[in-house]
Amino acid sequence: MASLPEDIRAHVDRQRRALPEEPGVYIYHDTSGRVLYVGKAKNLRKRVNSYFTKALDARKHALVLRIAEIEVFAVSSEQEALEFEARLIRRHKPPFNVMLRDDKSYPYIAVTLADDYPRVLFTRERRNRPGTRYFGPYPSAKRVRATLDLLNRIFPYRPCEGSRPGRQSGTPCLDYHIARCAAPCVGYISQEDYRVVIDDVMAVLGGTVKPVRARLHEEMRAAAVGLEFEQAARLRNRIADLEQVVHLQASELPGEGSFDVLGVAVGEALANVQLLQVRDGRMHDRRSNFLEHVEGVEAGEVLTQFVLAHYVAGKPVPNQLVVGHEVIPQVDVTMLQEELGRLRGTAVEVRAAQRGEKRRLADLAMRNAEHALSYDSLKERTRLERREQGLEQLREALDLEALPFRIECYDISNLQDEAPVASMTVLEDGRPRNDHYRKFAMRYEGGQNDFAMMHEVITRRFSRLARGEEEEDESFASTPNLVIIDGGKGQLGAALEALREVGIERVPVCSLAKQEELVFLPGRELPIVLERQSPALLLVQRIRDEAHRFGLGYHRVKRSADNKAGKGSVLDSLVGVGDARRRAMLTFFGSPERVLAATMEELEAVPGLPGKVARNIYDQLHRLDGRDSATPSGR
Numbered sequence: 249m250a251s252l253p254e255d256i257r258a259h260v261d262r263q264r265r266a267l268p269e270e271p272g273v274y275i276y277h278d279t280s281g282r283v284l285y286v287g288k289a290k291n292l293r294k295r296v297n298s299y300f301t302k303a304l305d306a307r308k309h310a311l312v313l314r315i316a317e318i319e320v321f322a323v324s325s326e327q328e329a330l331e332f333e334a335r336l337i338r339r340h341k342p343p344f345n346v347m348l349r350d351d352k353s354y355p356y357i358a359v360t361l362a363d364d365y366p367r368v369l370f371t372r373e374r375r376n377r378p379g380t381r382y383f384g385p386y387p388s389a390k391r392v393r394a395t396l397d398l399l400n401r402i403f404p405y406r407p408c409e410g411s412r413p414g415r416q417s418g419t420p421c422l423d424y425h426i427a428r429c430a431a432p433c434v435g436y437i438s439q440e441d442y443r444v445v446i447d448d449v450m451a452v453l454g455g456t457v458k459p460v461r462a463r464l465h466e467e468m469r470a471a472a473v474g475l476e477f478e479q480a481a482r483l484r485n486r487i488a489d490l491e492q493v494v495h496l497q498a499s500e501l502p503g504e505g506s507f508d509v510l511g512v513a514v515g516e517a518l519a520n521v522q523l524l525q526v527r528d529g530r531m532h533d534r535r536s537n538f539l540e541h542v543e544g545v546e547a548g549e550v551l552t553q554f555v556l557a558h559y560v561a562g563k564p565v566p567n568q569l570v571v572g573h574e575v576i577p578q579v580d581v582t583m584l585q586e587e588l589g590r591l592r593g594t595a596v597e598v599r600a601a602q603r604g605e606k607r608r609l610a611d612l613a614m615r616n617a618e619h620a621l622s623y624d625s626l627k628e629r630t631r632l633e634r635r636e637q638g639l640e641q642l643r644e645a646l647d648l649e650a651l652p653f654r655i656e657c658y659d660i661s662n663l664q665d666e667a668p669v670a671s672m673t674v675l676e677d678g679r680p681r682n683d684h685y686r687k688f689a690m691r692y693e694g695g696q697n698d699f700a701m702m703h704e705v706i707t708r709r710f711s712r713l714a715r716g717e718e719e720e721d722e723s724f725a726s727t728p729n730l731v732i733i734d735g736g737k738g739q740l741g742a743a744l745e746a747l748r749e750v751g752i753e754r755v756p757v758c759s760l761a762k763q764e765e766l767v768f769l770p771g772r773e774l775p776i777v778l779e780r781q782s783p784a785l786l787l788v789q790r791i792r793d794e795a796h797r798f799g800l801g802y803h804r805v806k807r808s809a810d811n812k813a814g815k816g817s818v819l820d821s822l823v824g825v826g827d828a829r830r831r832a833m834l835t836f837f838g839s840p841e842r843v844l845a846a847t848m849e850e851l852e853a854v855p856g857l858p859g860k861v862a863r864n865i866y867d868q869l870h871r872l873d874g875r876d877s878a879t880p881s882g883r
Contacts, residue, residue: 252279252781255633256316263318264300266622267293270322270615273332276344277317279786283340285311288329292320311344319623321534322616324608332534341849355392357383359450364439365413365432366446368405370396383453398493399452402486403445404430404437427482452493461490507568509606511613512551512575513621514542520620521554522613525566536620548578555584565592568599572610576600635678638783642730645776645784646769648756652730653677655787658709658743659734659795660690660701661803668692670705671799674723675791684723685794687802699742702733706746714750733759734792740768760792804844819843822868824861832856833865844869 256279267274272292276285289295299312323329358371362379370392371382399405406413406429408421414433423429430437430445437445448460468483509524519542523535537558542550551571559565565588571579581598588596601610639651646652655675662668674684688708690701712724733743740759747755759768765785766775778785819830819840836854837843843851851862 252313252316253783255637255783256781260315260318263623264293264297267296267318267320268322268615268619269293271325271329272320272322273329273336275319275321275336276311276315276342277319278314279316279781281317283336283342284314285342285344286333286336286340288333290329292322296320320619322612322619324612343849355389357392357396357453359383359446359453360411361446363411365406365442367407367409368396368399368446368449381450383450395493398489399449400428401489402452402493403449404428405442405445405449406430406432408433452490457490461487464490506566507570507606508566509570509601509609509613510551510555511572511610511615511617512547512554513614513617514545514547514550515621517543518621519545519547519550520617521551522617522620523558524609524613526609534616536616538620546578547575551575552579552584556587559588559591565596567592567594568597570599570601570606570610572614573600573602573607574614634783634786638787639678641778641782641784642787645767645778646730646756646758648730650729652728652756654681654726654728655730655732655791656709656728657732657734657788657791657795658702658705659792659799660698660705660739661796661799662690662696662698662701667803668696668701669799669803670701671795671802672705672709672723673791673794673798674728675787678787680791680794681723684726685798686723687798698735699738702735702739703742703746706731706743707750710747710752710755711750714752728755731755731757732788732791733757734762734795735759736761736766737768740770744770760788762792765789804841822865824864829857829861 269291271290272288274287274289274292274296275283278284287295296318299308299315304312321332323332356371358369359381360367360369360379361381370389400407404427407423408414408429418434420431420434420436421429424431424436430442432439432442451457451460464483464487468480468487471477471480471483506527509526511522511524513520517540519539521537521539523537525533525535537554539550539554555569569584569588576599579598584598585596588598601607639653642648643651653676657673657675659671660668661671668690670688670690672686672688674681676684686709688705690704692700692704694700709724713727731743733739736759740757743757743759747753747757757770760766761768761775765778767778767788768775778788819825819833822830825833832854833843833851834840837846837850846866848863848866851857851866852859854862857865
């Protein structure tokens with residue numbers, strides 16, 4: 249595998265030198281931004297640098313060769329790092345995590361609510377089965393089993409297997425006699441009372457411990473007053489076991505409820521606000537937010553502007569907002585409380601964190617805001633250098649008269665002759681100009697012919713520009729410095745013919761064939777091969793992929809509208825997919841549209857769908873949707 253360009257390696261080296269010596273989570277990204285690996289560390293700097301300074305096995309070496317960006321999140325303990333690592337792995341499904349963990353997934357606790365008498369059990373399968381509630385992930389199987397053992401001492405739920413309780417003999421098992429089961433199999437507990445037991449189990453696993461603890465204390469006191477000392481002793485032991493369960497629940501924040509924690513750091517041109525969400529005593533999520541144009545603005549004002557923009561936009565408002573004690577003097581607390589209270593409908597408290605768990609979280613948010621701001625300055629400098637290099641390399645490779653400040657890319661998306669559309673995406677100064685993206689419903693009615701449809705879209709785009717008429721649409725009024733056509737020589741020829749017909753001859757045009765990433769130019773027999781991982785190739789790949797994404801989205805919407813008349817699903821046309829596999833995909837994703845939008849990794853996760861078949865389905869779907877246009881289907 250070829251190594252990354254020197255400028256990317258230099259950027260990664262700068263990031264490594266800036267890492268904090270604290271516990272936390274580190275995330276490796278490739279050049280496209282995809283998450284490659286998520287890990288935890290007691291010391292972020294030492295752990296990350298160990299990948300680059302010591303001998304590695306072949307797989308880890310392959311990982312290092314692809315690292316283009318390092319993201320970190322510092323925490324207060326290794327245990328918190330483990331919880332965040334598990335959450336991020338579940339969210340991003342990094343390819344190297346799966347391979348480096350010996351194919352073992354994190355353990356969960358599942359509650360089978362669909363059963364008349366639900367079970368509470370250990371599982372490693374997180375498939376979101378209907379009627380099952382999952383808790384976790386947990387850091388180890390040992391910890392899950394210890395938690396289940398304690399829970400069963402406290403709550404007499406049934407440990408037997410199967411959807412129905414009991415055994416063939418029709419008599420209670422040993423678990424009933426040692427107070428580990430209430431024996432629903434012989435009717436010693438009603439279904440309603442058993443569900444109360446399960447509700448208590450889920451409350452404890454979900455972090456809502458106070459009501460359960462208070463009720464057990466009350467029952468213990470009542471038993472003691474009634475001179476039922478053996479029952480009081482059993483309840484005392486259950487309360488002790490409950491405290492042990494709370495201790496085992498790593499992300500439990502005792503007594504803290506639900507609130508948001510905010511930390512802020514302000515630089516010369518950028519500011520960062522870290523938002524930590526705590527829900528029902530658990531660290532639920534962390535979000536990093538950047539704000540621009542902050543020159544001369546105090547941290548309190550930046551925080552105020554973020555809070556108003558974030559929550560006014562419709563985000564859930566908690567009943568309490570916790571900020572660092574350093575920032576609170578600069579914040580208009582009264583104004584924020586009134587505005588947030590109006591949005592929430594009940595009173596909202598904005599307060600500083602002085603001590604305890606909230607102070608620790610506030611300090612954590614402030615520290616991570618500073619880390620994020622430091623990292624973003626490195627990332628922004630690298631992005632700027634990469635954009636400049638990409639534009640300059642593209643100008644040299646294509647022999648352009650000037651830097652291609654504005655680049656437009658065109659792509660055709662269709663399924664046979666159904667719902668053909670075209671997309672136009674724009675980069676200006678190497679950045680996407682989303683407000684200039686345009687989509688076209690094709691008027692051509694001659695069947696599936698990519699050449700004719702490319703001719704049509706280029707004609708429609710440039711005809712008004714050629715006439716010199718005043719154009720209200722800013723995107724159509726702008727003249728591109730480079731036009732990129734998705735496809736091979738055939739699509740390029742159709743675009744050039746359209747430009748000649750409308751009278752546009754000085755706009756540079758090229759085409760990009762996907763299979764080999766070859767660039768074709770007018771009048772040249774052989775294609776140009778841009779260096780792999782070069783800024784120029786990444787630039788054209790980016791706008792081409794944007795054109796695919798934008799056009800494919802419109803194609804799906806239009807096809808869905810056209811299919812309301814009763815046409816069959818696109819899944820019906822897939823080779824190698826029968827009724828069973830089609831049902832498996834629809835059950836897993838919920839709709840044909842979600843199947844079409846699935847990544848290859850998501851398709852491979854469908855139960856009962858072999859990996860080879862999943863990859864073949866992915867190739868068929870994206871070839872049908874117009875992604876493989878290097879070989880025209882309209883010949």
